[in-house]
Amino acid sequence: MNLYRSLRVAPGVTSVVGSGGKTSLLARLAHELPGSVILTTSTHILPFDNMPLVTDGDAQSVEEGLRSSRVVCVGAPGREGKLAAPSLSVAELARRADYVLVEADGAHGRPLKAHADWEPNVPATTRRTILLVGASGFGRRIAEVVHRPQLICERLGVDGGDVATPELMARHLAWEMEQGVVTPDVVLVNQCDGEGRRDEAARFGEELARLLSVTDAGARIPRVMGVSLLG
Template identity: 30%
Template sequence: MQLITSLRYNQPFAIAFVGAGGKSTAIFTAAKQLLTAGRQVPSQKTVLLTTSTHFSAWQADQADHHLILVNEEDVRNLRKNLPSGIVLLTGKRDSNLLGGLSQRLLDDLHQLAESQQLPLLIEADGSHMHPIKAPAEHEPAIPGFSQVVVVTLGMQALGKPVGLEWVHRPEQFCKLSGLRPGQEITAEAMVKAFLSQEGGLKNIPRSARRIALLNQADTPELQGIAGRIAEMLIPAYQAAIISSLAPVSGRAQPKSNETVTGEDAIHAVVEPVCGIILAAGGSRRFGQPKQILTWRGEPLIRHVAKTALRAGLDPVIAVLGDAMKEIVPSLKDLNVRIANNERWMEGVSTSICTGLAGLREDVGGAVFLQADQPQIPSQLVKSLVEAHRTTLGPIVAPQIDGMRGNPVLFDRETFPALSGLDGDWGGRALFSHYPIQWITWHDPKVLIDIDSPEDYRKFLEAFPETEEVA
């Protein structure tokens, strides 16, 4: 997976990068990938890079063009003669630093980017090459027009002592994290600093998408710890990316016309994934709603909801229709949102649309669960989510003995197509239109569902009352 894919880049917008531990690397990596993007991300002929603070002078070598902007006339000339490739736009050079642009010039540059439908990437603070930092009083200088803010952190700082060698502004970092000088930097301290309004969240525009970039996760151990940190950062951040981006280090870096993929540098993308329980259909053959048939002392739908919650899905939505009033009490005291599908008789597509309606923009995918499959283990649901985090693939589904099973995870990329289904077409209608990431599962019992009283009898035989579902 590429960095631009993990950022959910699907149209030109302004992205500000702040923090430490790979900020400049991330900017140039994203810029190079935008010029050679593929199916999921539209490619660009020109990518604009700039800074509201400063760039190190040697970093100009990473761009195809470096132009100095001093006044509005320079921006007008840029508009008339816009070069292709990575275009770095800074103020004048002072010793080994390239100056940042004034707010007026940043606004003019943003207007240019919007009018030409170009990405604008902005470095909005400095870290002096440290893996972790705390912002100064005047930092970060994030432009108010930024639509995405990426806050970076280097996992190399984990376990290191708080001091000038590893931390930019260690005194301020101590205030944010609760540590004392010389103490070991812990995952908890990183989270505390990242969640502080005077730390990671400082000066981020209210409307901007917030993304944590946990870089330098170069070993499986660091990737595991970064995963736990990422879970704690949601929902303050809409997403957390775990990466090992190769550092930008002088003239050895390729320019945009050389092959740069960044593949395998992104280990995972942690985003909220919701659970949608499809439970609107009628089932009067049982003498009562199928959803509230009892198994192991509880209604079937309650088992399914508890599985979704144990798997960490958020939010969990139960789409009800027929016999809604009879089913709702089965979900009492659970953190489950009820969605009423008044058109349930028109087919399962209406339940899919009802479940997707009103989802938060930060939801990265949806797991669709069937109300008549309470035996599905939460570990299977977790496996779907974990697989999706490594690819952001459009569809992730279990495969059992060569057959497709449930539940199925659909990435937010597919939501428009799912919402366009009609009649009794379910998500399987999309399988021929998107690549599928299969997860092998070795328990054929997860294929069982309950469509008739005879199915229910066989289900109870297959799953005795004394066993537990993980």
């Protein structure tokens, strides 16, 4: 399966937000896409394995990198070996490659996430936003598997010791969409590496659609897909 076709990734800027496999998704899309690709971030990202890296930050360096490789990662050196947003804007990068893929969110390695009011950092030139959800967090305690668990507890009136069921996480995503915190075009439930996980992804999607259908956000019900990016 060509995942980029299923996700309807078009030339231009695509932003990936959420939790539970953003880096894996970006790497797979970069491999599949039929043209030149720049991988970058609006927050922080670890360099990709076996992928050319451009850290000089000027247009000439990016163009030279793309002449040598169909895919390059562009970012400014950051702390702890991570890359920060490059000096060139995402719009400038998009003028130099067919596709720009942006990691526009962070989750500190947790499979599930609640967004603070300054997140995610989606560039204005984004044409498509993909939100990831890590199914490995379903059925476990909120405090263990959610990045910023206190926000879910405050918003939904639950406790950190409660279970992060697919229905509860769908309820929280519906809240974020109603508030305009996130506006995904498609939701990708990753880590669906068994029948049980696929069933949970289906429950999540059904509950999200049900909740959004009776709100003002219902006009923008995202498509929900279940995958295993490592499978």
